[in-house]
Amino acid sequence: xxAEQLKKRDVYAGVLMTLLGAAxxxxxxxxxxxxxxxxxxxxxxxxxxxxxxxxVGMLILGNAIVxxxxxDETILPAQREWRGWACILAGPIAFIVLGQYxxxxxxxxxxxxxxxxxxxxxxxxxxxxxxxxxxVVGCVVFSLVLKLSFPLVRWGV
Amino acid sequence: MIQSALSDLWFGFGVALEPHNIMWxxxxxxxxxxxxxxxxxxPLATISILLPLxxxxxxxxxxxxxxxVFYGAQYGGAICSILLNLPCHPPHAVTCLDGFPLTKQGRxxxxxxxxxxxxxxxxxxxITEMIFLSPVLVKVALEFGPSEIxxxxxxxxLAGSTLARGSxxxxxxxxxxxxxxxIVGSDLDTGMPRFTAGLPNLLDGIEIVGLALGLFGIAEFMxxxxxxxxxxTSYTRVGLRDLKxxxxxxxxxxxxxxxxxxxxxxxxxxxxxxxxxASFIAYATEKKISKTPEKFGTGMIxxxxxxxxxxxxxxxxxxxxxxxxxxxxxAVMALILGALMIQGVVPGPQLIRTHPDIFWGxxxxxxxxxxxxxxxxxxxxxxxxxxxxxxxxxxxxxxxxFLCIGVYSTxxxxxxxxxxxxxxxxxxxxxxxxxxxxxxxxGFVLGPRFEENFRRAMMIERGDLTVFLRHPISxxxxxxxxxxxxxxxxxxxxxxxVAAAEKALNARIDAVAPAEP
Numbered sequence: 001x002x003a004e005q006l007k008k009r010d011v012y013a014g015v016l017m018t019l020l021g022a023a024x025x026x027x028x029x030x031x032x033x034x035x036x037x038x039x040x041x042x043x044x045x046x047x048x049x050x051x052x053x054x055x056v057g058m059l060i061l062g063n064a065i066v067x068x069x070x071x072d073e074t075i076l077p078a079q080r081e082w083r084g085w086a087c088i089l090a091g092p093i094a095f096i097v098l099g100q101y102x103x104x105x106x107x108x109x110x111x112x113x114x115x116x117x118x119x120x121x122x123x124x125x126x127x128x129x130x131x132x133x134x135x136v137v138g139c140v141v142f143s144l145v146l147k148l149s150f151p152l153v154r155w156g157v
Numbered sequence: 158m159i160q161s162a163l164s165d166l167w168f169g170f171g172v173a174l175e176p177h178n179i180m181w182x183x184x185x186x187x188x189x190x191x192x193x194x195x196x197x198x199x200p201l202a203t204i205s206i207l208l209p210l211x212x213x214x215x216x217x218x219x220x221x222x223x224x225x226v227f228y229g230a231q232y233g234g235a236i237c238s239i240l241l242n243l244p245c246h247p248p249h250a251v252t253c254l255d256g257f258p259l260t261k262q263g264r265x266x267x268x269x270x271x272x273x274x275x276x277x278x279x280x281x282x283x284i285t286e287m288i289f290l291s292p293v294l295v296k297v298a299l300e301f302g303p304s305e306i307x308x309x310x311x312x313x314x315l316a317g318s319t320l321a322r323g324s325x326x327x328x329x330x331x332x333x334x335x336x337x338x339x340i341v342g343s344d345l346d347t348g349m350p351r352f353t354a355g356l357p358n359l360l361d362g363i364e365i366v367g368l369a370l371g372l373f374g375i376a377e378f379m380x381x382x383x384x385x386x387x388x389x390t391s392y393t394r395v396g397l398r399d400l401k402x403x404x405x406x407x408x409x410x411x412x413x414x415x416x417x418x419x420x421x422x423x424x425x426x427x428x429x430x431x432x433x434x435a436s437f438i439a440y441a442t443e444k445k446i447s448k449t450p451e452k453f454g455t456g457m458i459x460x461x462x463x464x465x466x467x468x469x470x471x472x473x474x475x476x477x478x479x480x481x482x483x484x485x486x487x488a489v490m491a492l493i494l495g496a497l498m499i500q501g502v503v504p505g506p507q508l509i510r511t512h513p514d515i516f517w518g519x520x521x522x523x524x525x526x527x528x529x530x531x532x533x534x535x536x537x538x539x540x541x542x543x544x545x546x547x548x549x550x551x552x553x554x555x556x557x558x559f560l561c562i563g564v565y566s567t568x569x570x571x572x573x574x575x576x577x578x579x580x581x582x583x584x585x586x587x588x589x590x591x592x593x594x595x596x597x598x599x600g601f602v603l604g605p606r607f608e609e610n611f612r613r614a615m616m617i618e619r620g621d622l623t624v625f626l627r628h629p630i631s632x633x634x635x636x637x638x639x640x641x642x643x644x645x646x647x648x649x650x651x652x653x654x655v656a657a658a659e660k661a662l663n664a665r666i667d668a669v670a671p672a673e674p
Contacts, residue, residue, distance in 0.1 A: 013590040017330045024337055024352075032351060037620030042344040042351055045608045046337065053333040060326050076589065084382035085585070088375060088557070092578045095561040096571050111561055116554035118382050127554070134555050138562065146213070148566055 008069050014061025021053030087118030103154040104143060108135045162288050169517025172217060173525055178518065181218040185225020186526045190533055192226070193233020194541050196245045197381050197549045198556065200230035201595075204492050205369035206556065208499075209563040216500040217515050221522045223496055227489050228280065228472050228523070231432070232530045235272045235465055236541055240265055240395065247322065248432035248468040251440045255453060255460030262456055266399025266538075267406055271458055272465045273534050275414045279466035280527045282418045283425065283473025287520055291481040291509065298482050298506035303614035304624045308631035310607045312638040313484040314600060316428040321487070323593040325645050331587070335597035338363055339604020346612070358572040365495040366567045367577040368601060372594040373488075374560045375581025378553045380588055395542050400535060402458070410462040413443055421467030425474020431487040432468040432475070439467035473523060480516055482506060484603070488595035491602040498602075 005011050028034075028046035035041030091114045099107035112134045116127035142148045172178060188207070192198040204226050211219035234246030235256075242257035244250030252272075259268040301309070314336075318328035341352045342362030353359040402410070417439040424435035443463040444453045453460050478484050483504035485491040494504050502512055509516045534541065564573050584594050618624040625631045 009590055013327065013330075013592065016590065020334070027352070032349065037615050037622070040612045040615060042347050042349045045611065046340050046351065049333050049337050049340075053330060053337070056326060056330045056333065060324075060330065063326065079383070081379075081383050085379050088379050088382060088553075089578055089582060091554070091557045092375070092561050092574050095558075095565075096574050099565070100571060107561075108558055112554045112558050115378075115557040116550065118554075119550035120383050122550045126550075130551055130554060134558050138558055142562055142566075146210075146566075148562070149569055150562075150565065 004069060005065060007073065007075070008064050008067070009073055009075055010060060010064030010067070012075065014057050014059075014064050017057030017060055018054055019057070021050050021055070021057050023050075025050030025054060081118075083120065084118040087114055087116075091115030091118075099150070101154070104148075104150045104152050105135055105139055106153070108138045159289070162292060165292075165513065165517050166288055166521060168513065169519075169521035172514045172518030173221065173521035178218055178221055178522065179525065181214065181222040182225050182522045182526050183529055185222035186229035186232075186530050187533065189226035189229020189231075190233040190530060190541065191544060193230035193246055194236050194544045195233075195547060195552060196237060196241070196243050196545065197552060199246060199373070199377075200227050201369070201373040201489055201492065202377060202556070203230070204489065204496075205366060205373055206559045206563050208366050208369070208492070208496055209567045211496060212499065212567070216497065216502055216512070217518050219496060219500060220493065220515055220519055221526075223493050224476070224519060224522070225526050227493070228469070228526065229530055231468055231472055232273070232276060232534055233541065235276070236269060236534075236538075237545065239268050239272065239461070240542065241545060248436050248472075249465075250433070251436050251464045252461055254440070255455070255457045258454065258456035259458070259461065264406075264456070266395045267402040268458065268461045269395065269534075269538065270400035270402050271406065271410045271462050273400070273531055275410070275417065275462045275466040276469045277527055277531055278414050279418045279421055279469030279471075280473050280523065282422055283470040284520060284523045284527075286422050286425070286470075286474055287477050287480075287523075291477055291516075294477065294481040295506045295509050301506070301630070302628075303610040303617065304628055305630045305634070307607065307610045307614050308625050308628075308634035308638075309482065310484060310603055310610070312634045312641075313428045313478070313486070314596075314603060314607070315638045316430070316641060317486060317599045318596040319641065319645050320427075320430050320434060321593060321595055322433065323591060325642075327592050328596050331592055331594065331596040332600040335600020336604040336607065337600075338368065338597065339601045340608070345605070345609060356572075358570065358576075363576065363580075363601070364564070364567055364573050365492070365499070365598075365601065367564050367573045368580055369492055369495075369598060370560045370564055371577045371580025372584040372597060374556065375577065376584030376588055376594065378557070379581070379585045381549065382553065395538055397536055397538060400538060406458045410458050413459040413463040414466040416442065416446075417463035417466030418470045420463070421470030422474055424467070425471045425477060428478055428484065428486050430471075431489075432471045435467045435471035436464035439463045476519070476523075479504075480508065480519065483508065483606075485599060488598040491598045495602050 025047055028043040028050060032043030033041035034043045034047065091111045094110035094114045095107045098110040109131045113127050113131035116122055116130050139152060143152050188203060189200060192200065192203045204223050207223065207226065211222060230246065231248065234249040235252055237243050237245040238249040238252040239256035240260055242253050244253055256268050259265055314332050318332040319325035321328050341359055343350055343360055350360055420439040420442055421435045424430045424438060440460060440463065443459050444450045475486050475490055478486055479490040479494055485494050497504050561574055564577050565571060567573065587594060614624060625635050
């Protein structure tokens, strides 16, 4: 019975919202002055939102427990794209790191190259060519035309 | 009244016809049309990417361009639906039902031709509605006190969250999350930092560009990576000559276009019902009044003309509450409102008086933009059709770069790129749990003003919560909000068939455009 409930997506959705709502309410109650309704302090409005979110979360959870489970339902999507997910998240991180130490050109190349590797059908060579094209276009547009304050090439912090 | 509206409109054309404004409008509709055609890119992601680039241009040009992306994408989205059977763009999902069978019968070109005519008629009506309705709304809204504004925002938020795609309950949860995210930063009254986790970078609040690009960029790419397969382009050879519909098709499509326009303009008046709902209702109406309802789904031209006209009249009508009251109906409008605020323009009923150039210039630019779109779509249809074949694996990595540089350039701050990654990851987890992220943006944009007006209303009324029921105008808004919730509950409990049909269509849209509203 309990194991069956854990296979429903909405159970997780409900629990997540309830916990989030509770965390927001507790945080605003403990850390910020509530004040009165006439003279509201910084904590009053977030507390209201938190309580409302907790209630909505519990409603979602209740609905999920009562509802019949769809046999096709899975928590993670049927095809798990770990590589795709990791590459898409790593793209902007590469942008931050390379941008911080080596400048715009390297950041652009790194970001596009890493993100492009997320697609299963694209090869390293293809990703590199795409990244090179975007780097040239991006540097011309942002550095030369729009004059963004981001050095094209730099070394160190 | 009519005369003053017309003379204001004349002034608007003067603004919109300034060479640089025409240029921005053209760039906007061109980019919009392009992303509307591309499978896997939507107007929300595009407007978020373009938003930082508009900081350098004047407010009028910026708004003209961003609005152009939105309605330009509607023209492009129809091409994708009719020729590829892909609902890349939710408002056009219903067009697939009859548009694609027409394509298979070799009449896809004619369906596109009808679409262009229907779009122009629908849009023109929506614009006319905005010209005459907005001044009236503004006049009423200028009398509003904090409690009325608060009740109106409550209605707008509730409608925006429950009428959007997906479960209404989850929509409300997302709106609440958005309101909470809007709180992050210094408190307006006391200056106390709230929910900043001790990070000084968050004192100014979460950046709207970062939030939008995380939710509609990164999260959507994560959902779509390796999922969008190469599209079947065997039906996409359409040239200029194919666009011409036969006389019989035109005869059947005309009345459908006008019915669709009417449905769309009515939907635009209800807050929260965007173009997607309008097109569904138009299709259902068309099917109901048709003498041959069983033929729908096999290539009825009415099933293309009516939803398309309704989408466009509702898209233009969507701007009415946004520009005249400062209350956006959906996430795209929230983003455009956010763009106005970044430009230092305060949205609300006073906008029409303090910035008549923005208001009337925008309206005039709608017409100019729509004429440009007709000109772009008719002779250049072959080029747009070729764009359909651009593979997603080249598209999203390039978009990732524009996303990073866009977020960075808002404040020249790398922290915000990191913030966007975190928001993207959270957004993807929410997508996995069937939450639709669009209401988050709505709540985020309205949140600070909602809190401010709520506090003010409570201060004036000495903490008496019944004020919302005592003032007649706010009573109307509050009761509308509650009847909205009651109808939703009724529909779900009593009409499981309607709910099931909605769910099935949603699942189809989710496969290609998960985060677009």
